[in-house]
Every structure is written in C-alpha cells, then in structure tokens.
Amino acid sequence: MSVEELKNQGNEAFKAGNYQESVRIYNNAILLDPENAVLYSNKAMAYIKLKDWHGTLATCNQALSSTKPDDKTKIKLLWRRSIALQELDMLSEAKDSLQKALQLDPSNQTLKQDFESLEIKLKELDAELIEIPIQIADTLPPKYLPKKKAFKLEDSDIPPVPEPERFPRSPTALFLSELSKKPSSQKEQYYAYVLQMDSSVYAGLFEKSGLDSSFLEFYVEAATNYLASPDTRFLDNIITHLKAFVKTPRFSIASMFISTPQVDKLFDMLKAKTSQDLRSIWT
Numbered sequence: 001m002s003v004e005e006l007k008n009q010g011n012e013a014f015k016a017g018n019y020q021e022s023v024r025i026y027n028n029a030i031l032l033d034p035e036n037a038v039l040y041s042n043k044a045m046a047y048i049k050l051k052d053w054h055g056t057l058a059t060c061n062q063a064l065s066s067t068k069p070d071d072k073t074k075i076k077l078l079w080r081r082s083i084a085l086q087e088l089d090m091l092s093e094a095k096d097s098l099q100k101a102l103q104l105d106p107s108n109q110t111l112k113q114d115f116e117s118l119e120i121k122l123k124e125l126d127a128e129l130i131e132i133p134i135q136i137a138d139t140l141p142p143k144y145l146p147k148k149k150a151f152k153l154e155d156s157d158i159p160p161v162p163e164p165e166r167f168p169r170s171p172t173a174l175f176l177s178e179l180s181k182k183p184s185s186q187k188e189q190y191y192a193y194v195l196q197m198d199s200s201v202y203a204g205l206f207e208k209s210g211l212d213s214s215f216l217e218f219y220v221e222a223a224t225n226y227l228a229s230p231d232t233r234f235l236d237n238i239i240t241h242l243k244a245f246v247k248t249p250r251f252s253i254a255s256m257f258i259s260t261p262q263v264d265k266l267f268d269m270l271k272a273k274t275s276q277d278l279r280s281i282w283t
Helices: 003-015 019-032 037-049 053-066 071-087 091-104 109-128 173-177 184-196 199-209 213-227 235-246 251-257 260-274
Strands: none
Touching: 003 019, 003 037, 019 037, 037 053, 037 071, 037 251, 053 071, 071 091, 071 109, 091 109, 109 199, 109 251, 173 199, 173 213, 184 213, 184 235, 199 235, 213 235, 213 251, 213 260, 235 251, 235 260
C-alpha cells in the first residue's frame, strides 16, 4: 500500500473518531516516508484528540527536528506542540513555540488569541509568586510561644464551617472545568445547571482566559443528554450558549477535543427540535 493510500486511510479513521487507529495508520505511513512532515502533523492531531500530550509533544518535536516542513505544516506543528506544552504546564516553552509560529504567520488570529491567553496565564502565575523574607532568630516570637493556661474547646464553641455552594450563581472557570469529574449520580443536576446559566456569565468568564476544553466537552455532553428528552425549556439557551462559546478565545483549540460524531449528534438533535440546520454556528 502506498503512502498516499495509508494517509487517506488514516484521515478516514480520524474523521470517524477512531483516533487510536488513525495513529497506527499514520505510523505505518511514516515508516514508508519518514520525511513527510504532514504525516507527523496528522498524527499529532490524533494524539491531541486522545489527550495524549506526551505523544503529541514527541511527534511534533520529531517532525520539527527530522523533516523539512513547508511553512503551513510547520505552523501546525508548532501550534500543536504549544497545545501539548500548555496541557503539561510547560507554559514558557508553549509561549516560545507560539512565538515561532507567529513569526511565520503574524496575522493568524487563532495563534494570536492563544498567545494572548497564554500571556495572561503567565502574568497571573507571576502575580501569585510572593517573596517571603527569611529571618534568623534565637527565640520564637511571643505569638508562637505556648500559652500558660490551656483550655479545652467544646464542640459548641467551634463555629460550623459552611459547606461550599454546590450550584454557585457566579461560578469560576475552575469550578466549571471540574464538572466533568463529578460522579455519574450527580451529573444530571449539573447538566441542568450549566444549561440554565445566562450566556453573559460564560462570556465574562472566558473573555480573557479563553474557553476551557474540559468544560466545553461537559457542556456538549449536557446538551445532547438534554436534547434527548422531550423538555424544551433550555433549547434557546443551548443555541445562545453555543454562539457565545464560538466567539471566545481558544474555542478552536477547545473544540478539537470534541469528536466529529459528537458534534454531528448535537446539531442533528438541534435540527430535530428546531427544524433548523444550525451546524454553521460551530464552523
């Protein structure tokens, strides 16, 4: 089988959502043509879908060091490498990768948005670093010395610690990103929670830092689950939310983690409910 035939097979497996199979096929093609940078780029994208960040990083590094990609392919490799580096919390390295990609295509809006979001993250991290002075002392300060008279607290003397709000009116981006980790028994409640939210809340949360991929994946899961029911209360909300998500920074990256079959299912269900083909919202 030729390299081109294997590449086409890998592309078909990828489109069908069989990402592990597409990696295997691209590997076979690379064995036949190890200097074909496009094959590495496609393989890296499959690894991204699998959330295999080490595989993505290794594939991009190998392509960038051992092949001679054209500018278009090199930009893709640098961008995909930056995604893996960000997921591995190697933010400075991710910034460097994005800078190299922007040097090749300074007007690329996706790269610019991702770079700006990354700079915000780095600034926030720098702001959290507080220098604590170290002092040498012969004795402990008075406030750390044991008190002469100790007393025992009764349970009634200890104020109750309030439980965290399960469904906050103004959630944080971190709270939303953690919803996918909720146990199955609680997910139904959180499905309704994210679907009833005013779209302005999402727009405000993701305006600077960008859309979180874990939350988008959870939201699509919530929307498809809801659309399978006869309930129509949140139908307009879903459409409004999707339009808001598309406008946020990093949507193009976050949407990579949603398989084509999942997206097709979502918009097929919306069409069945509204009699409108709304697929153009996503693209």
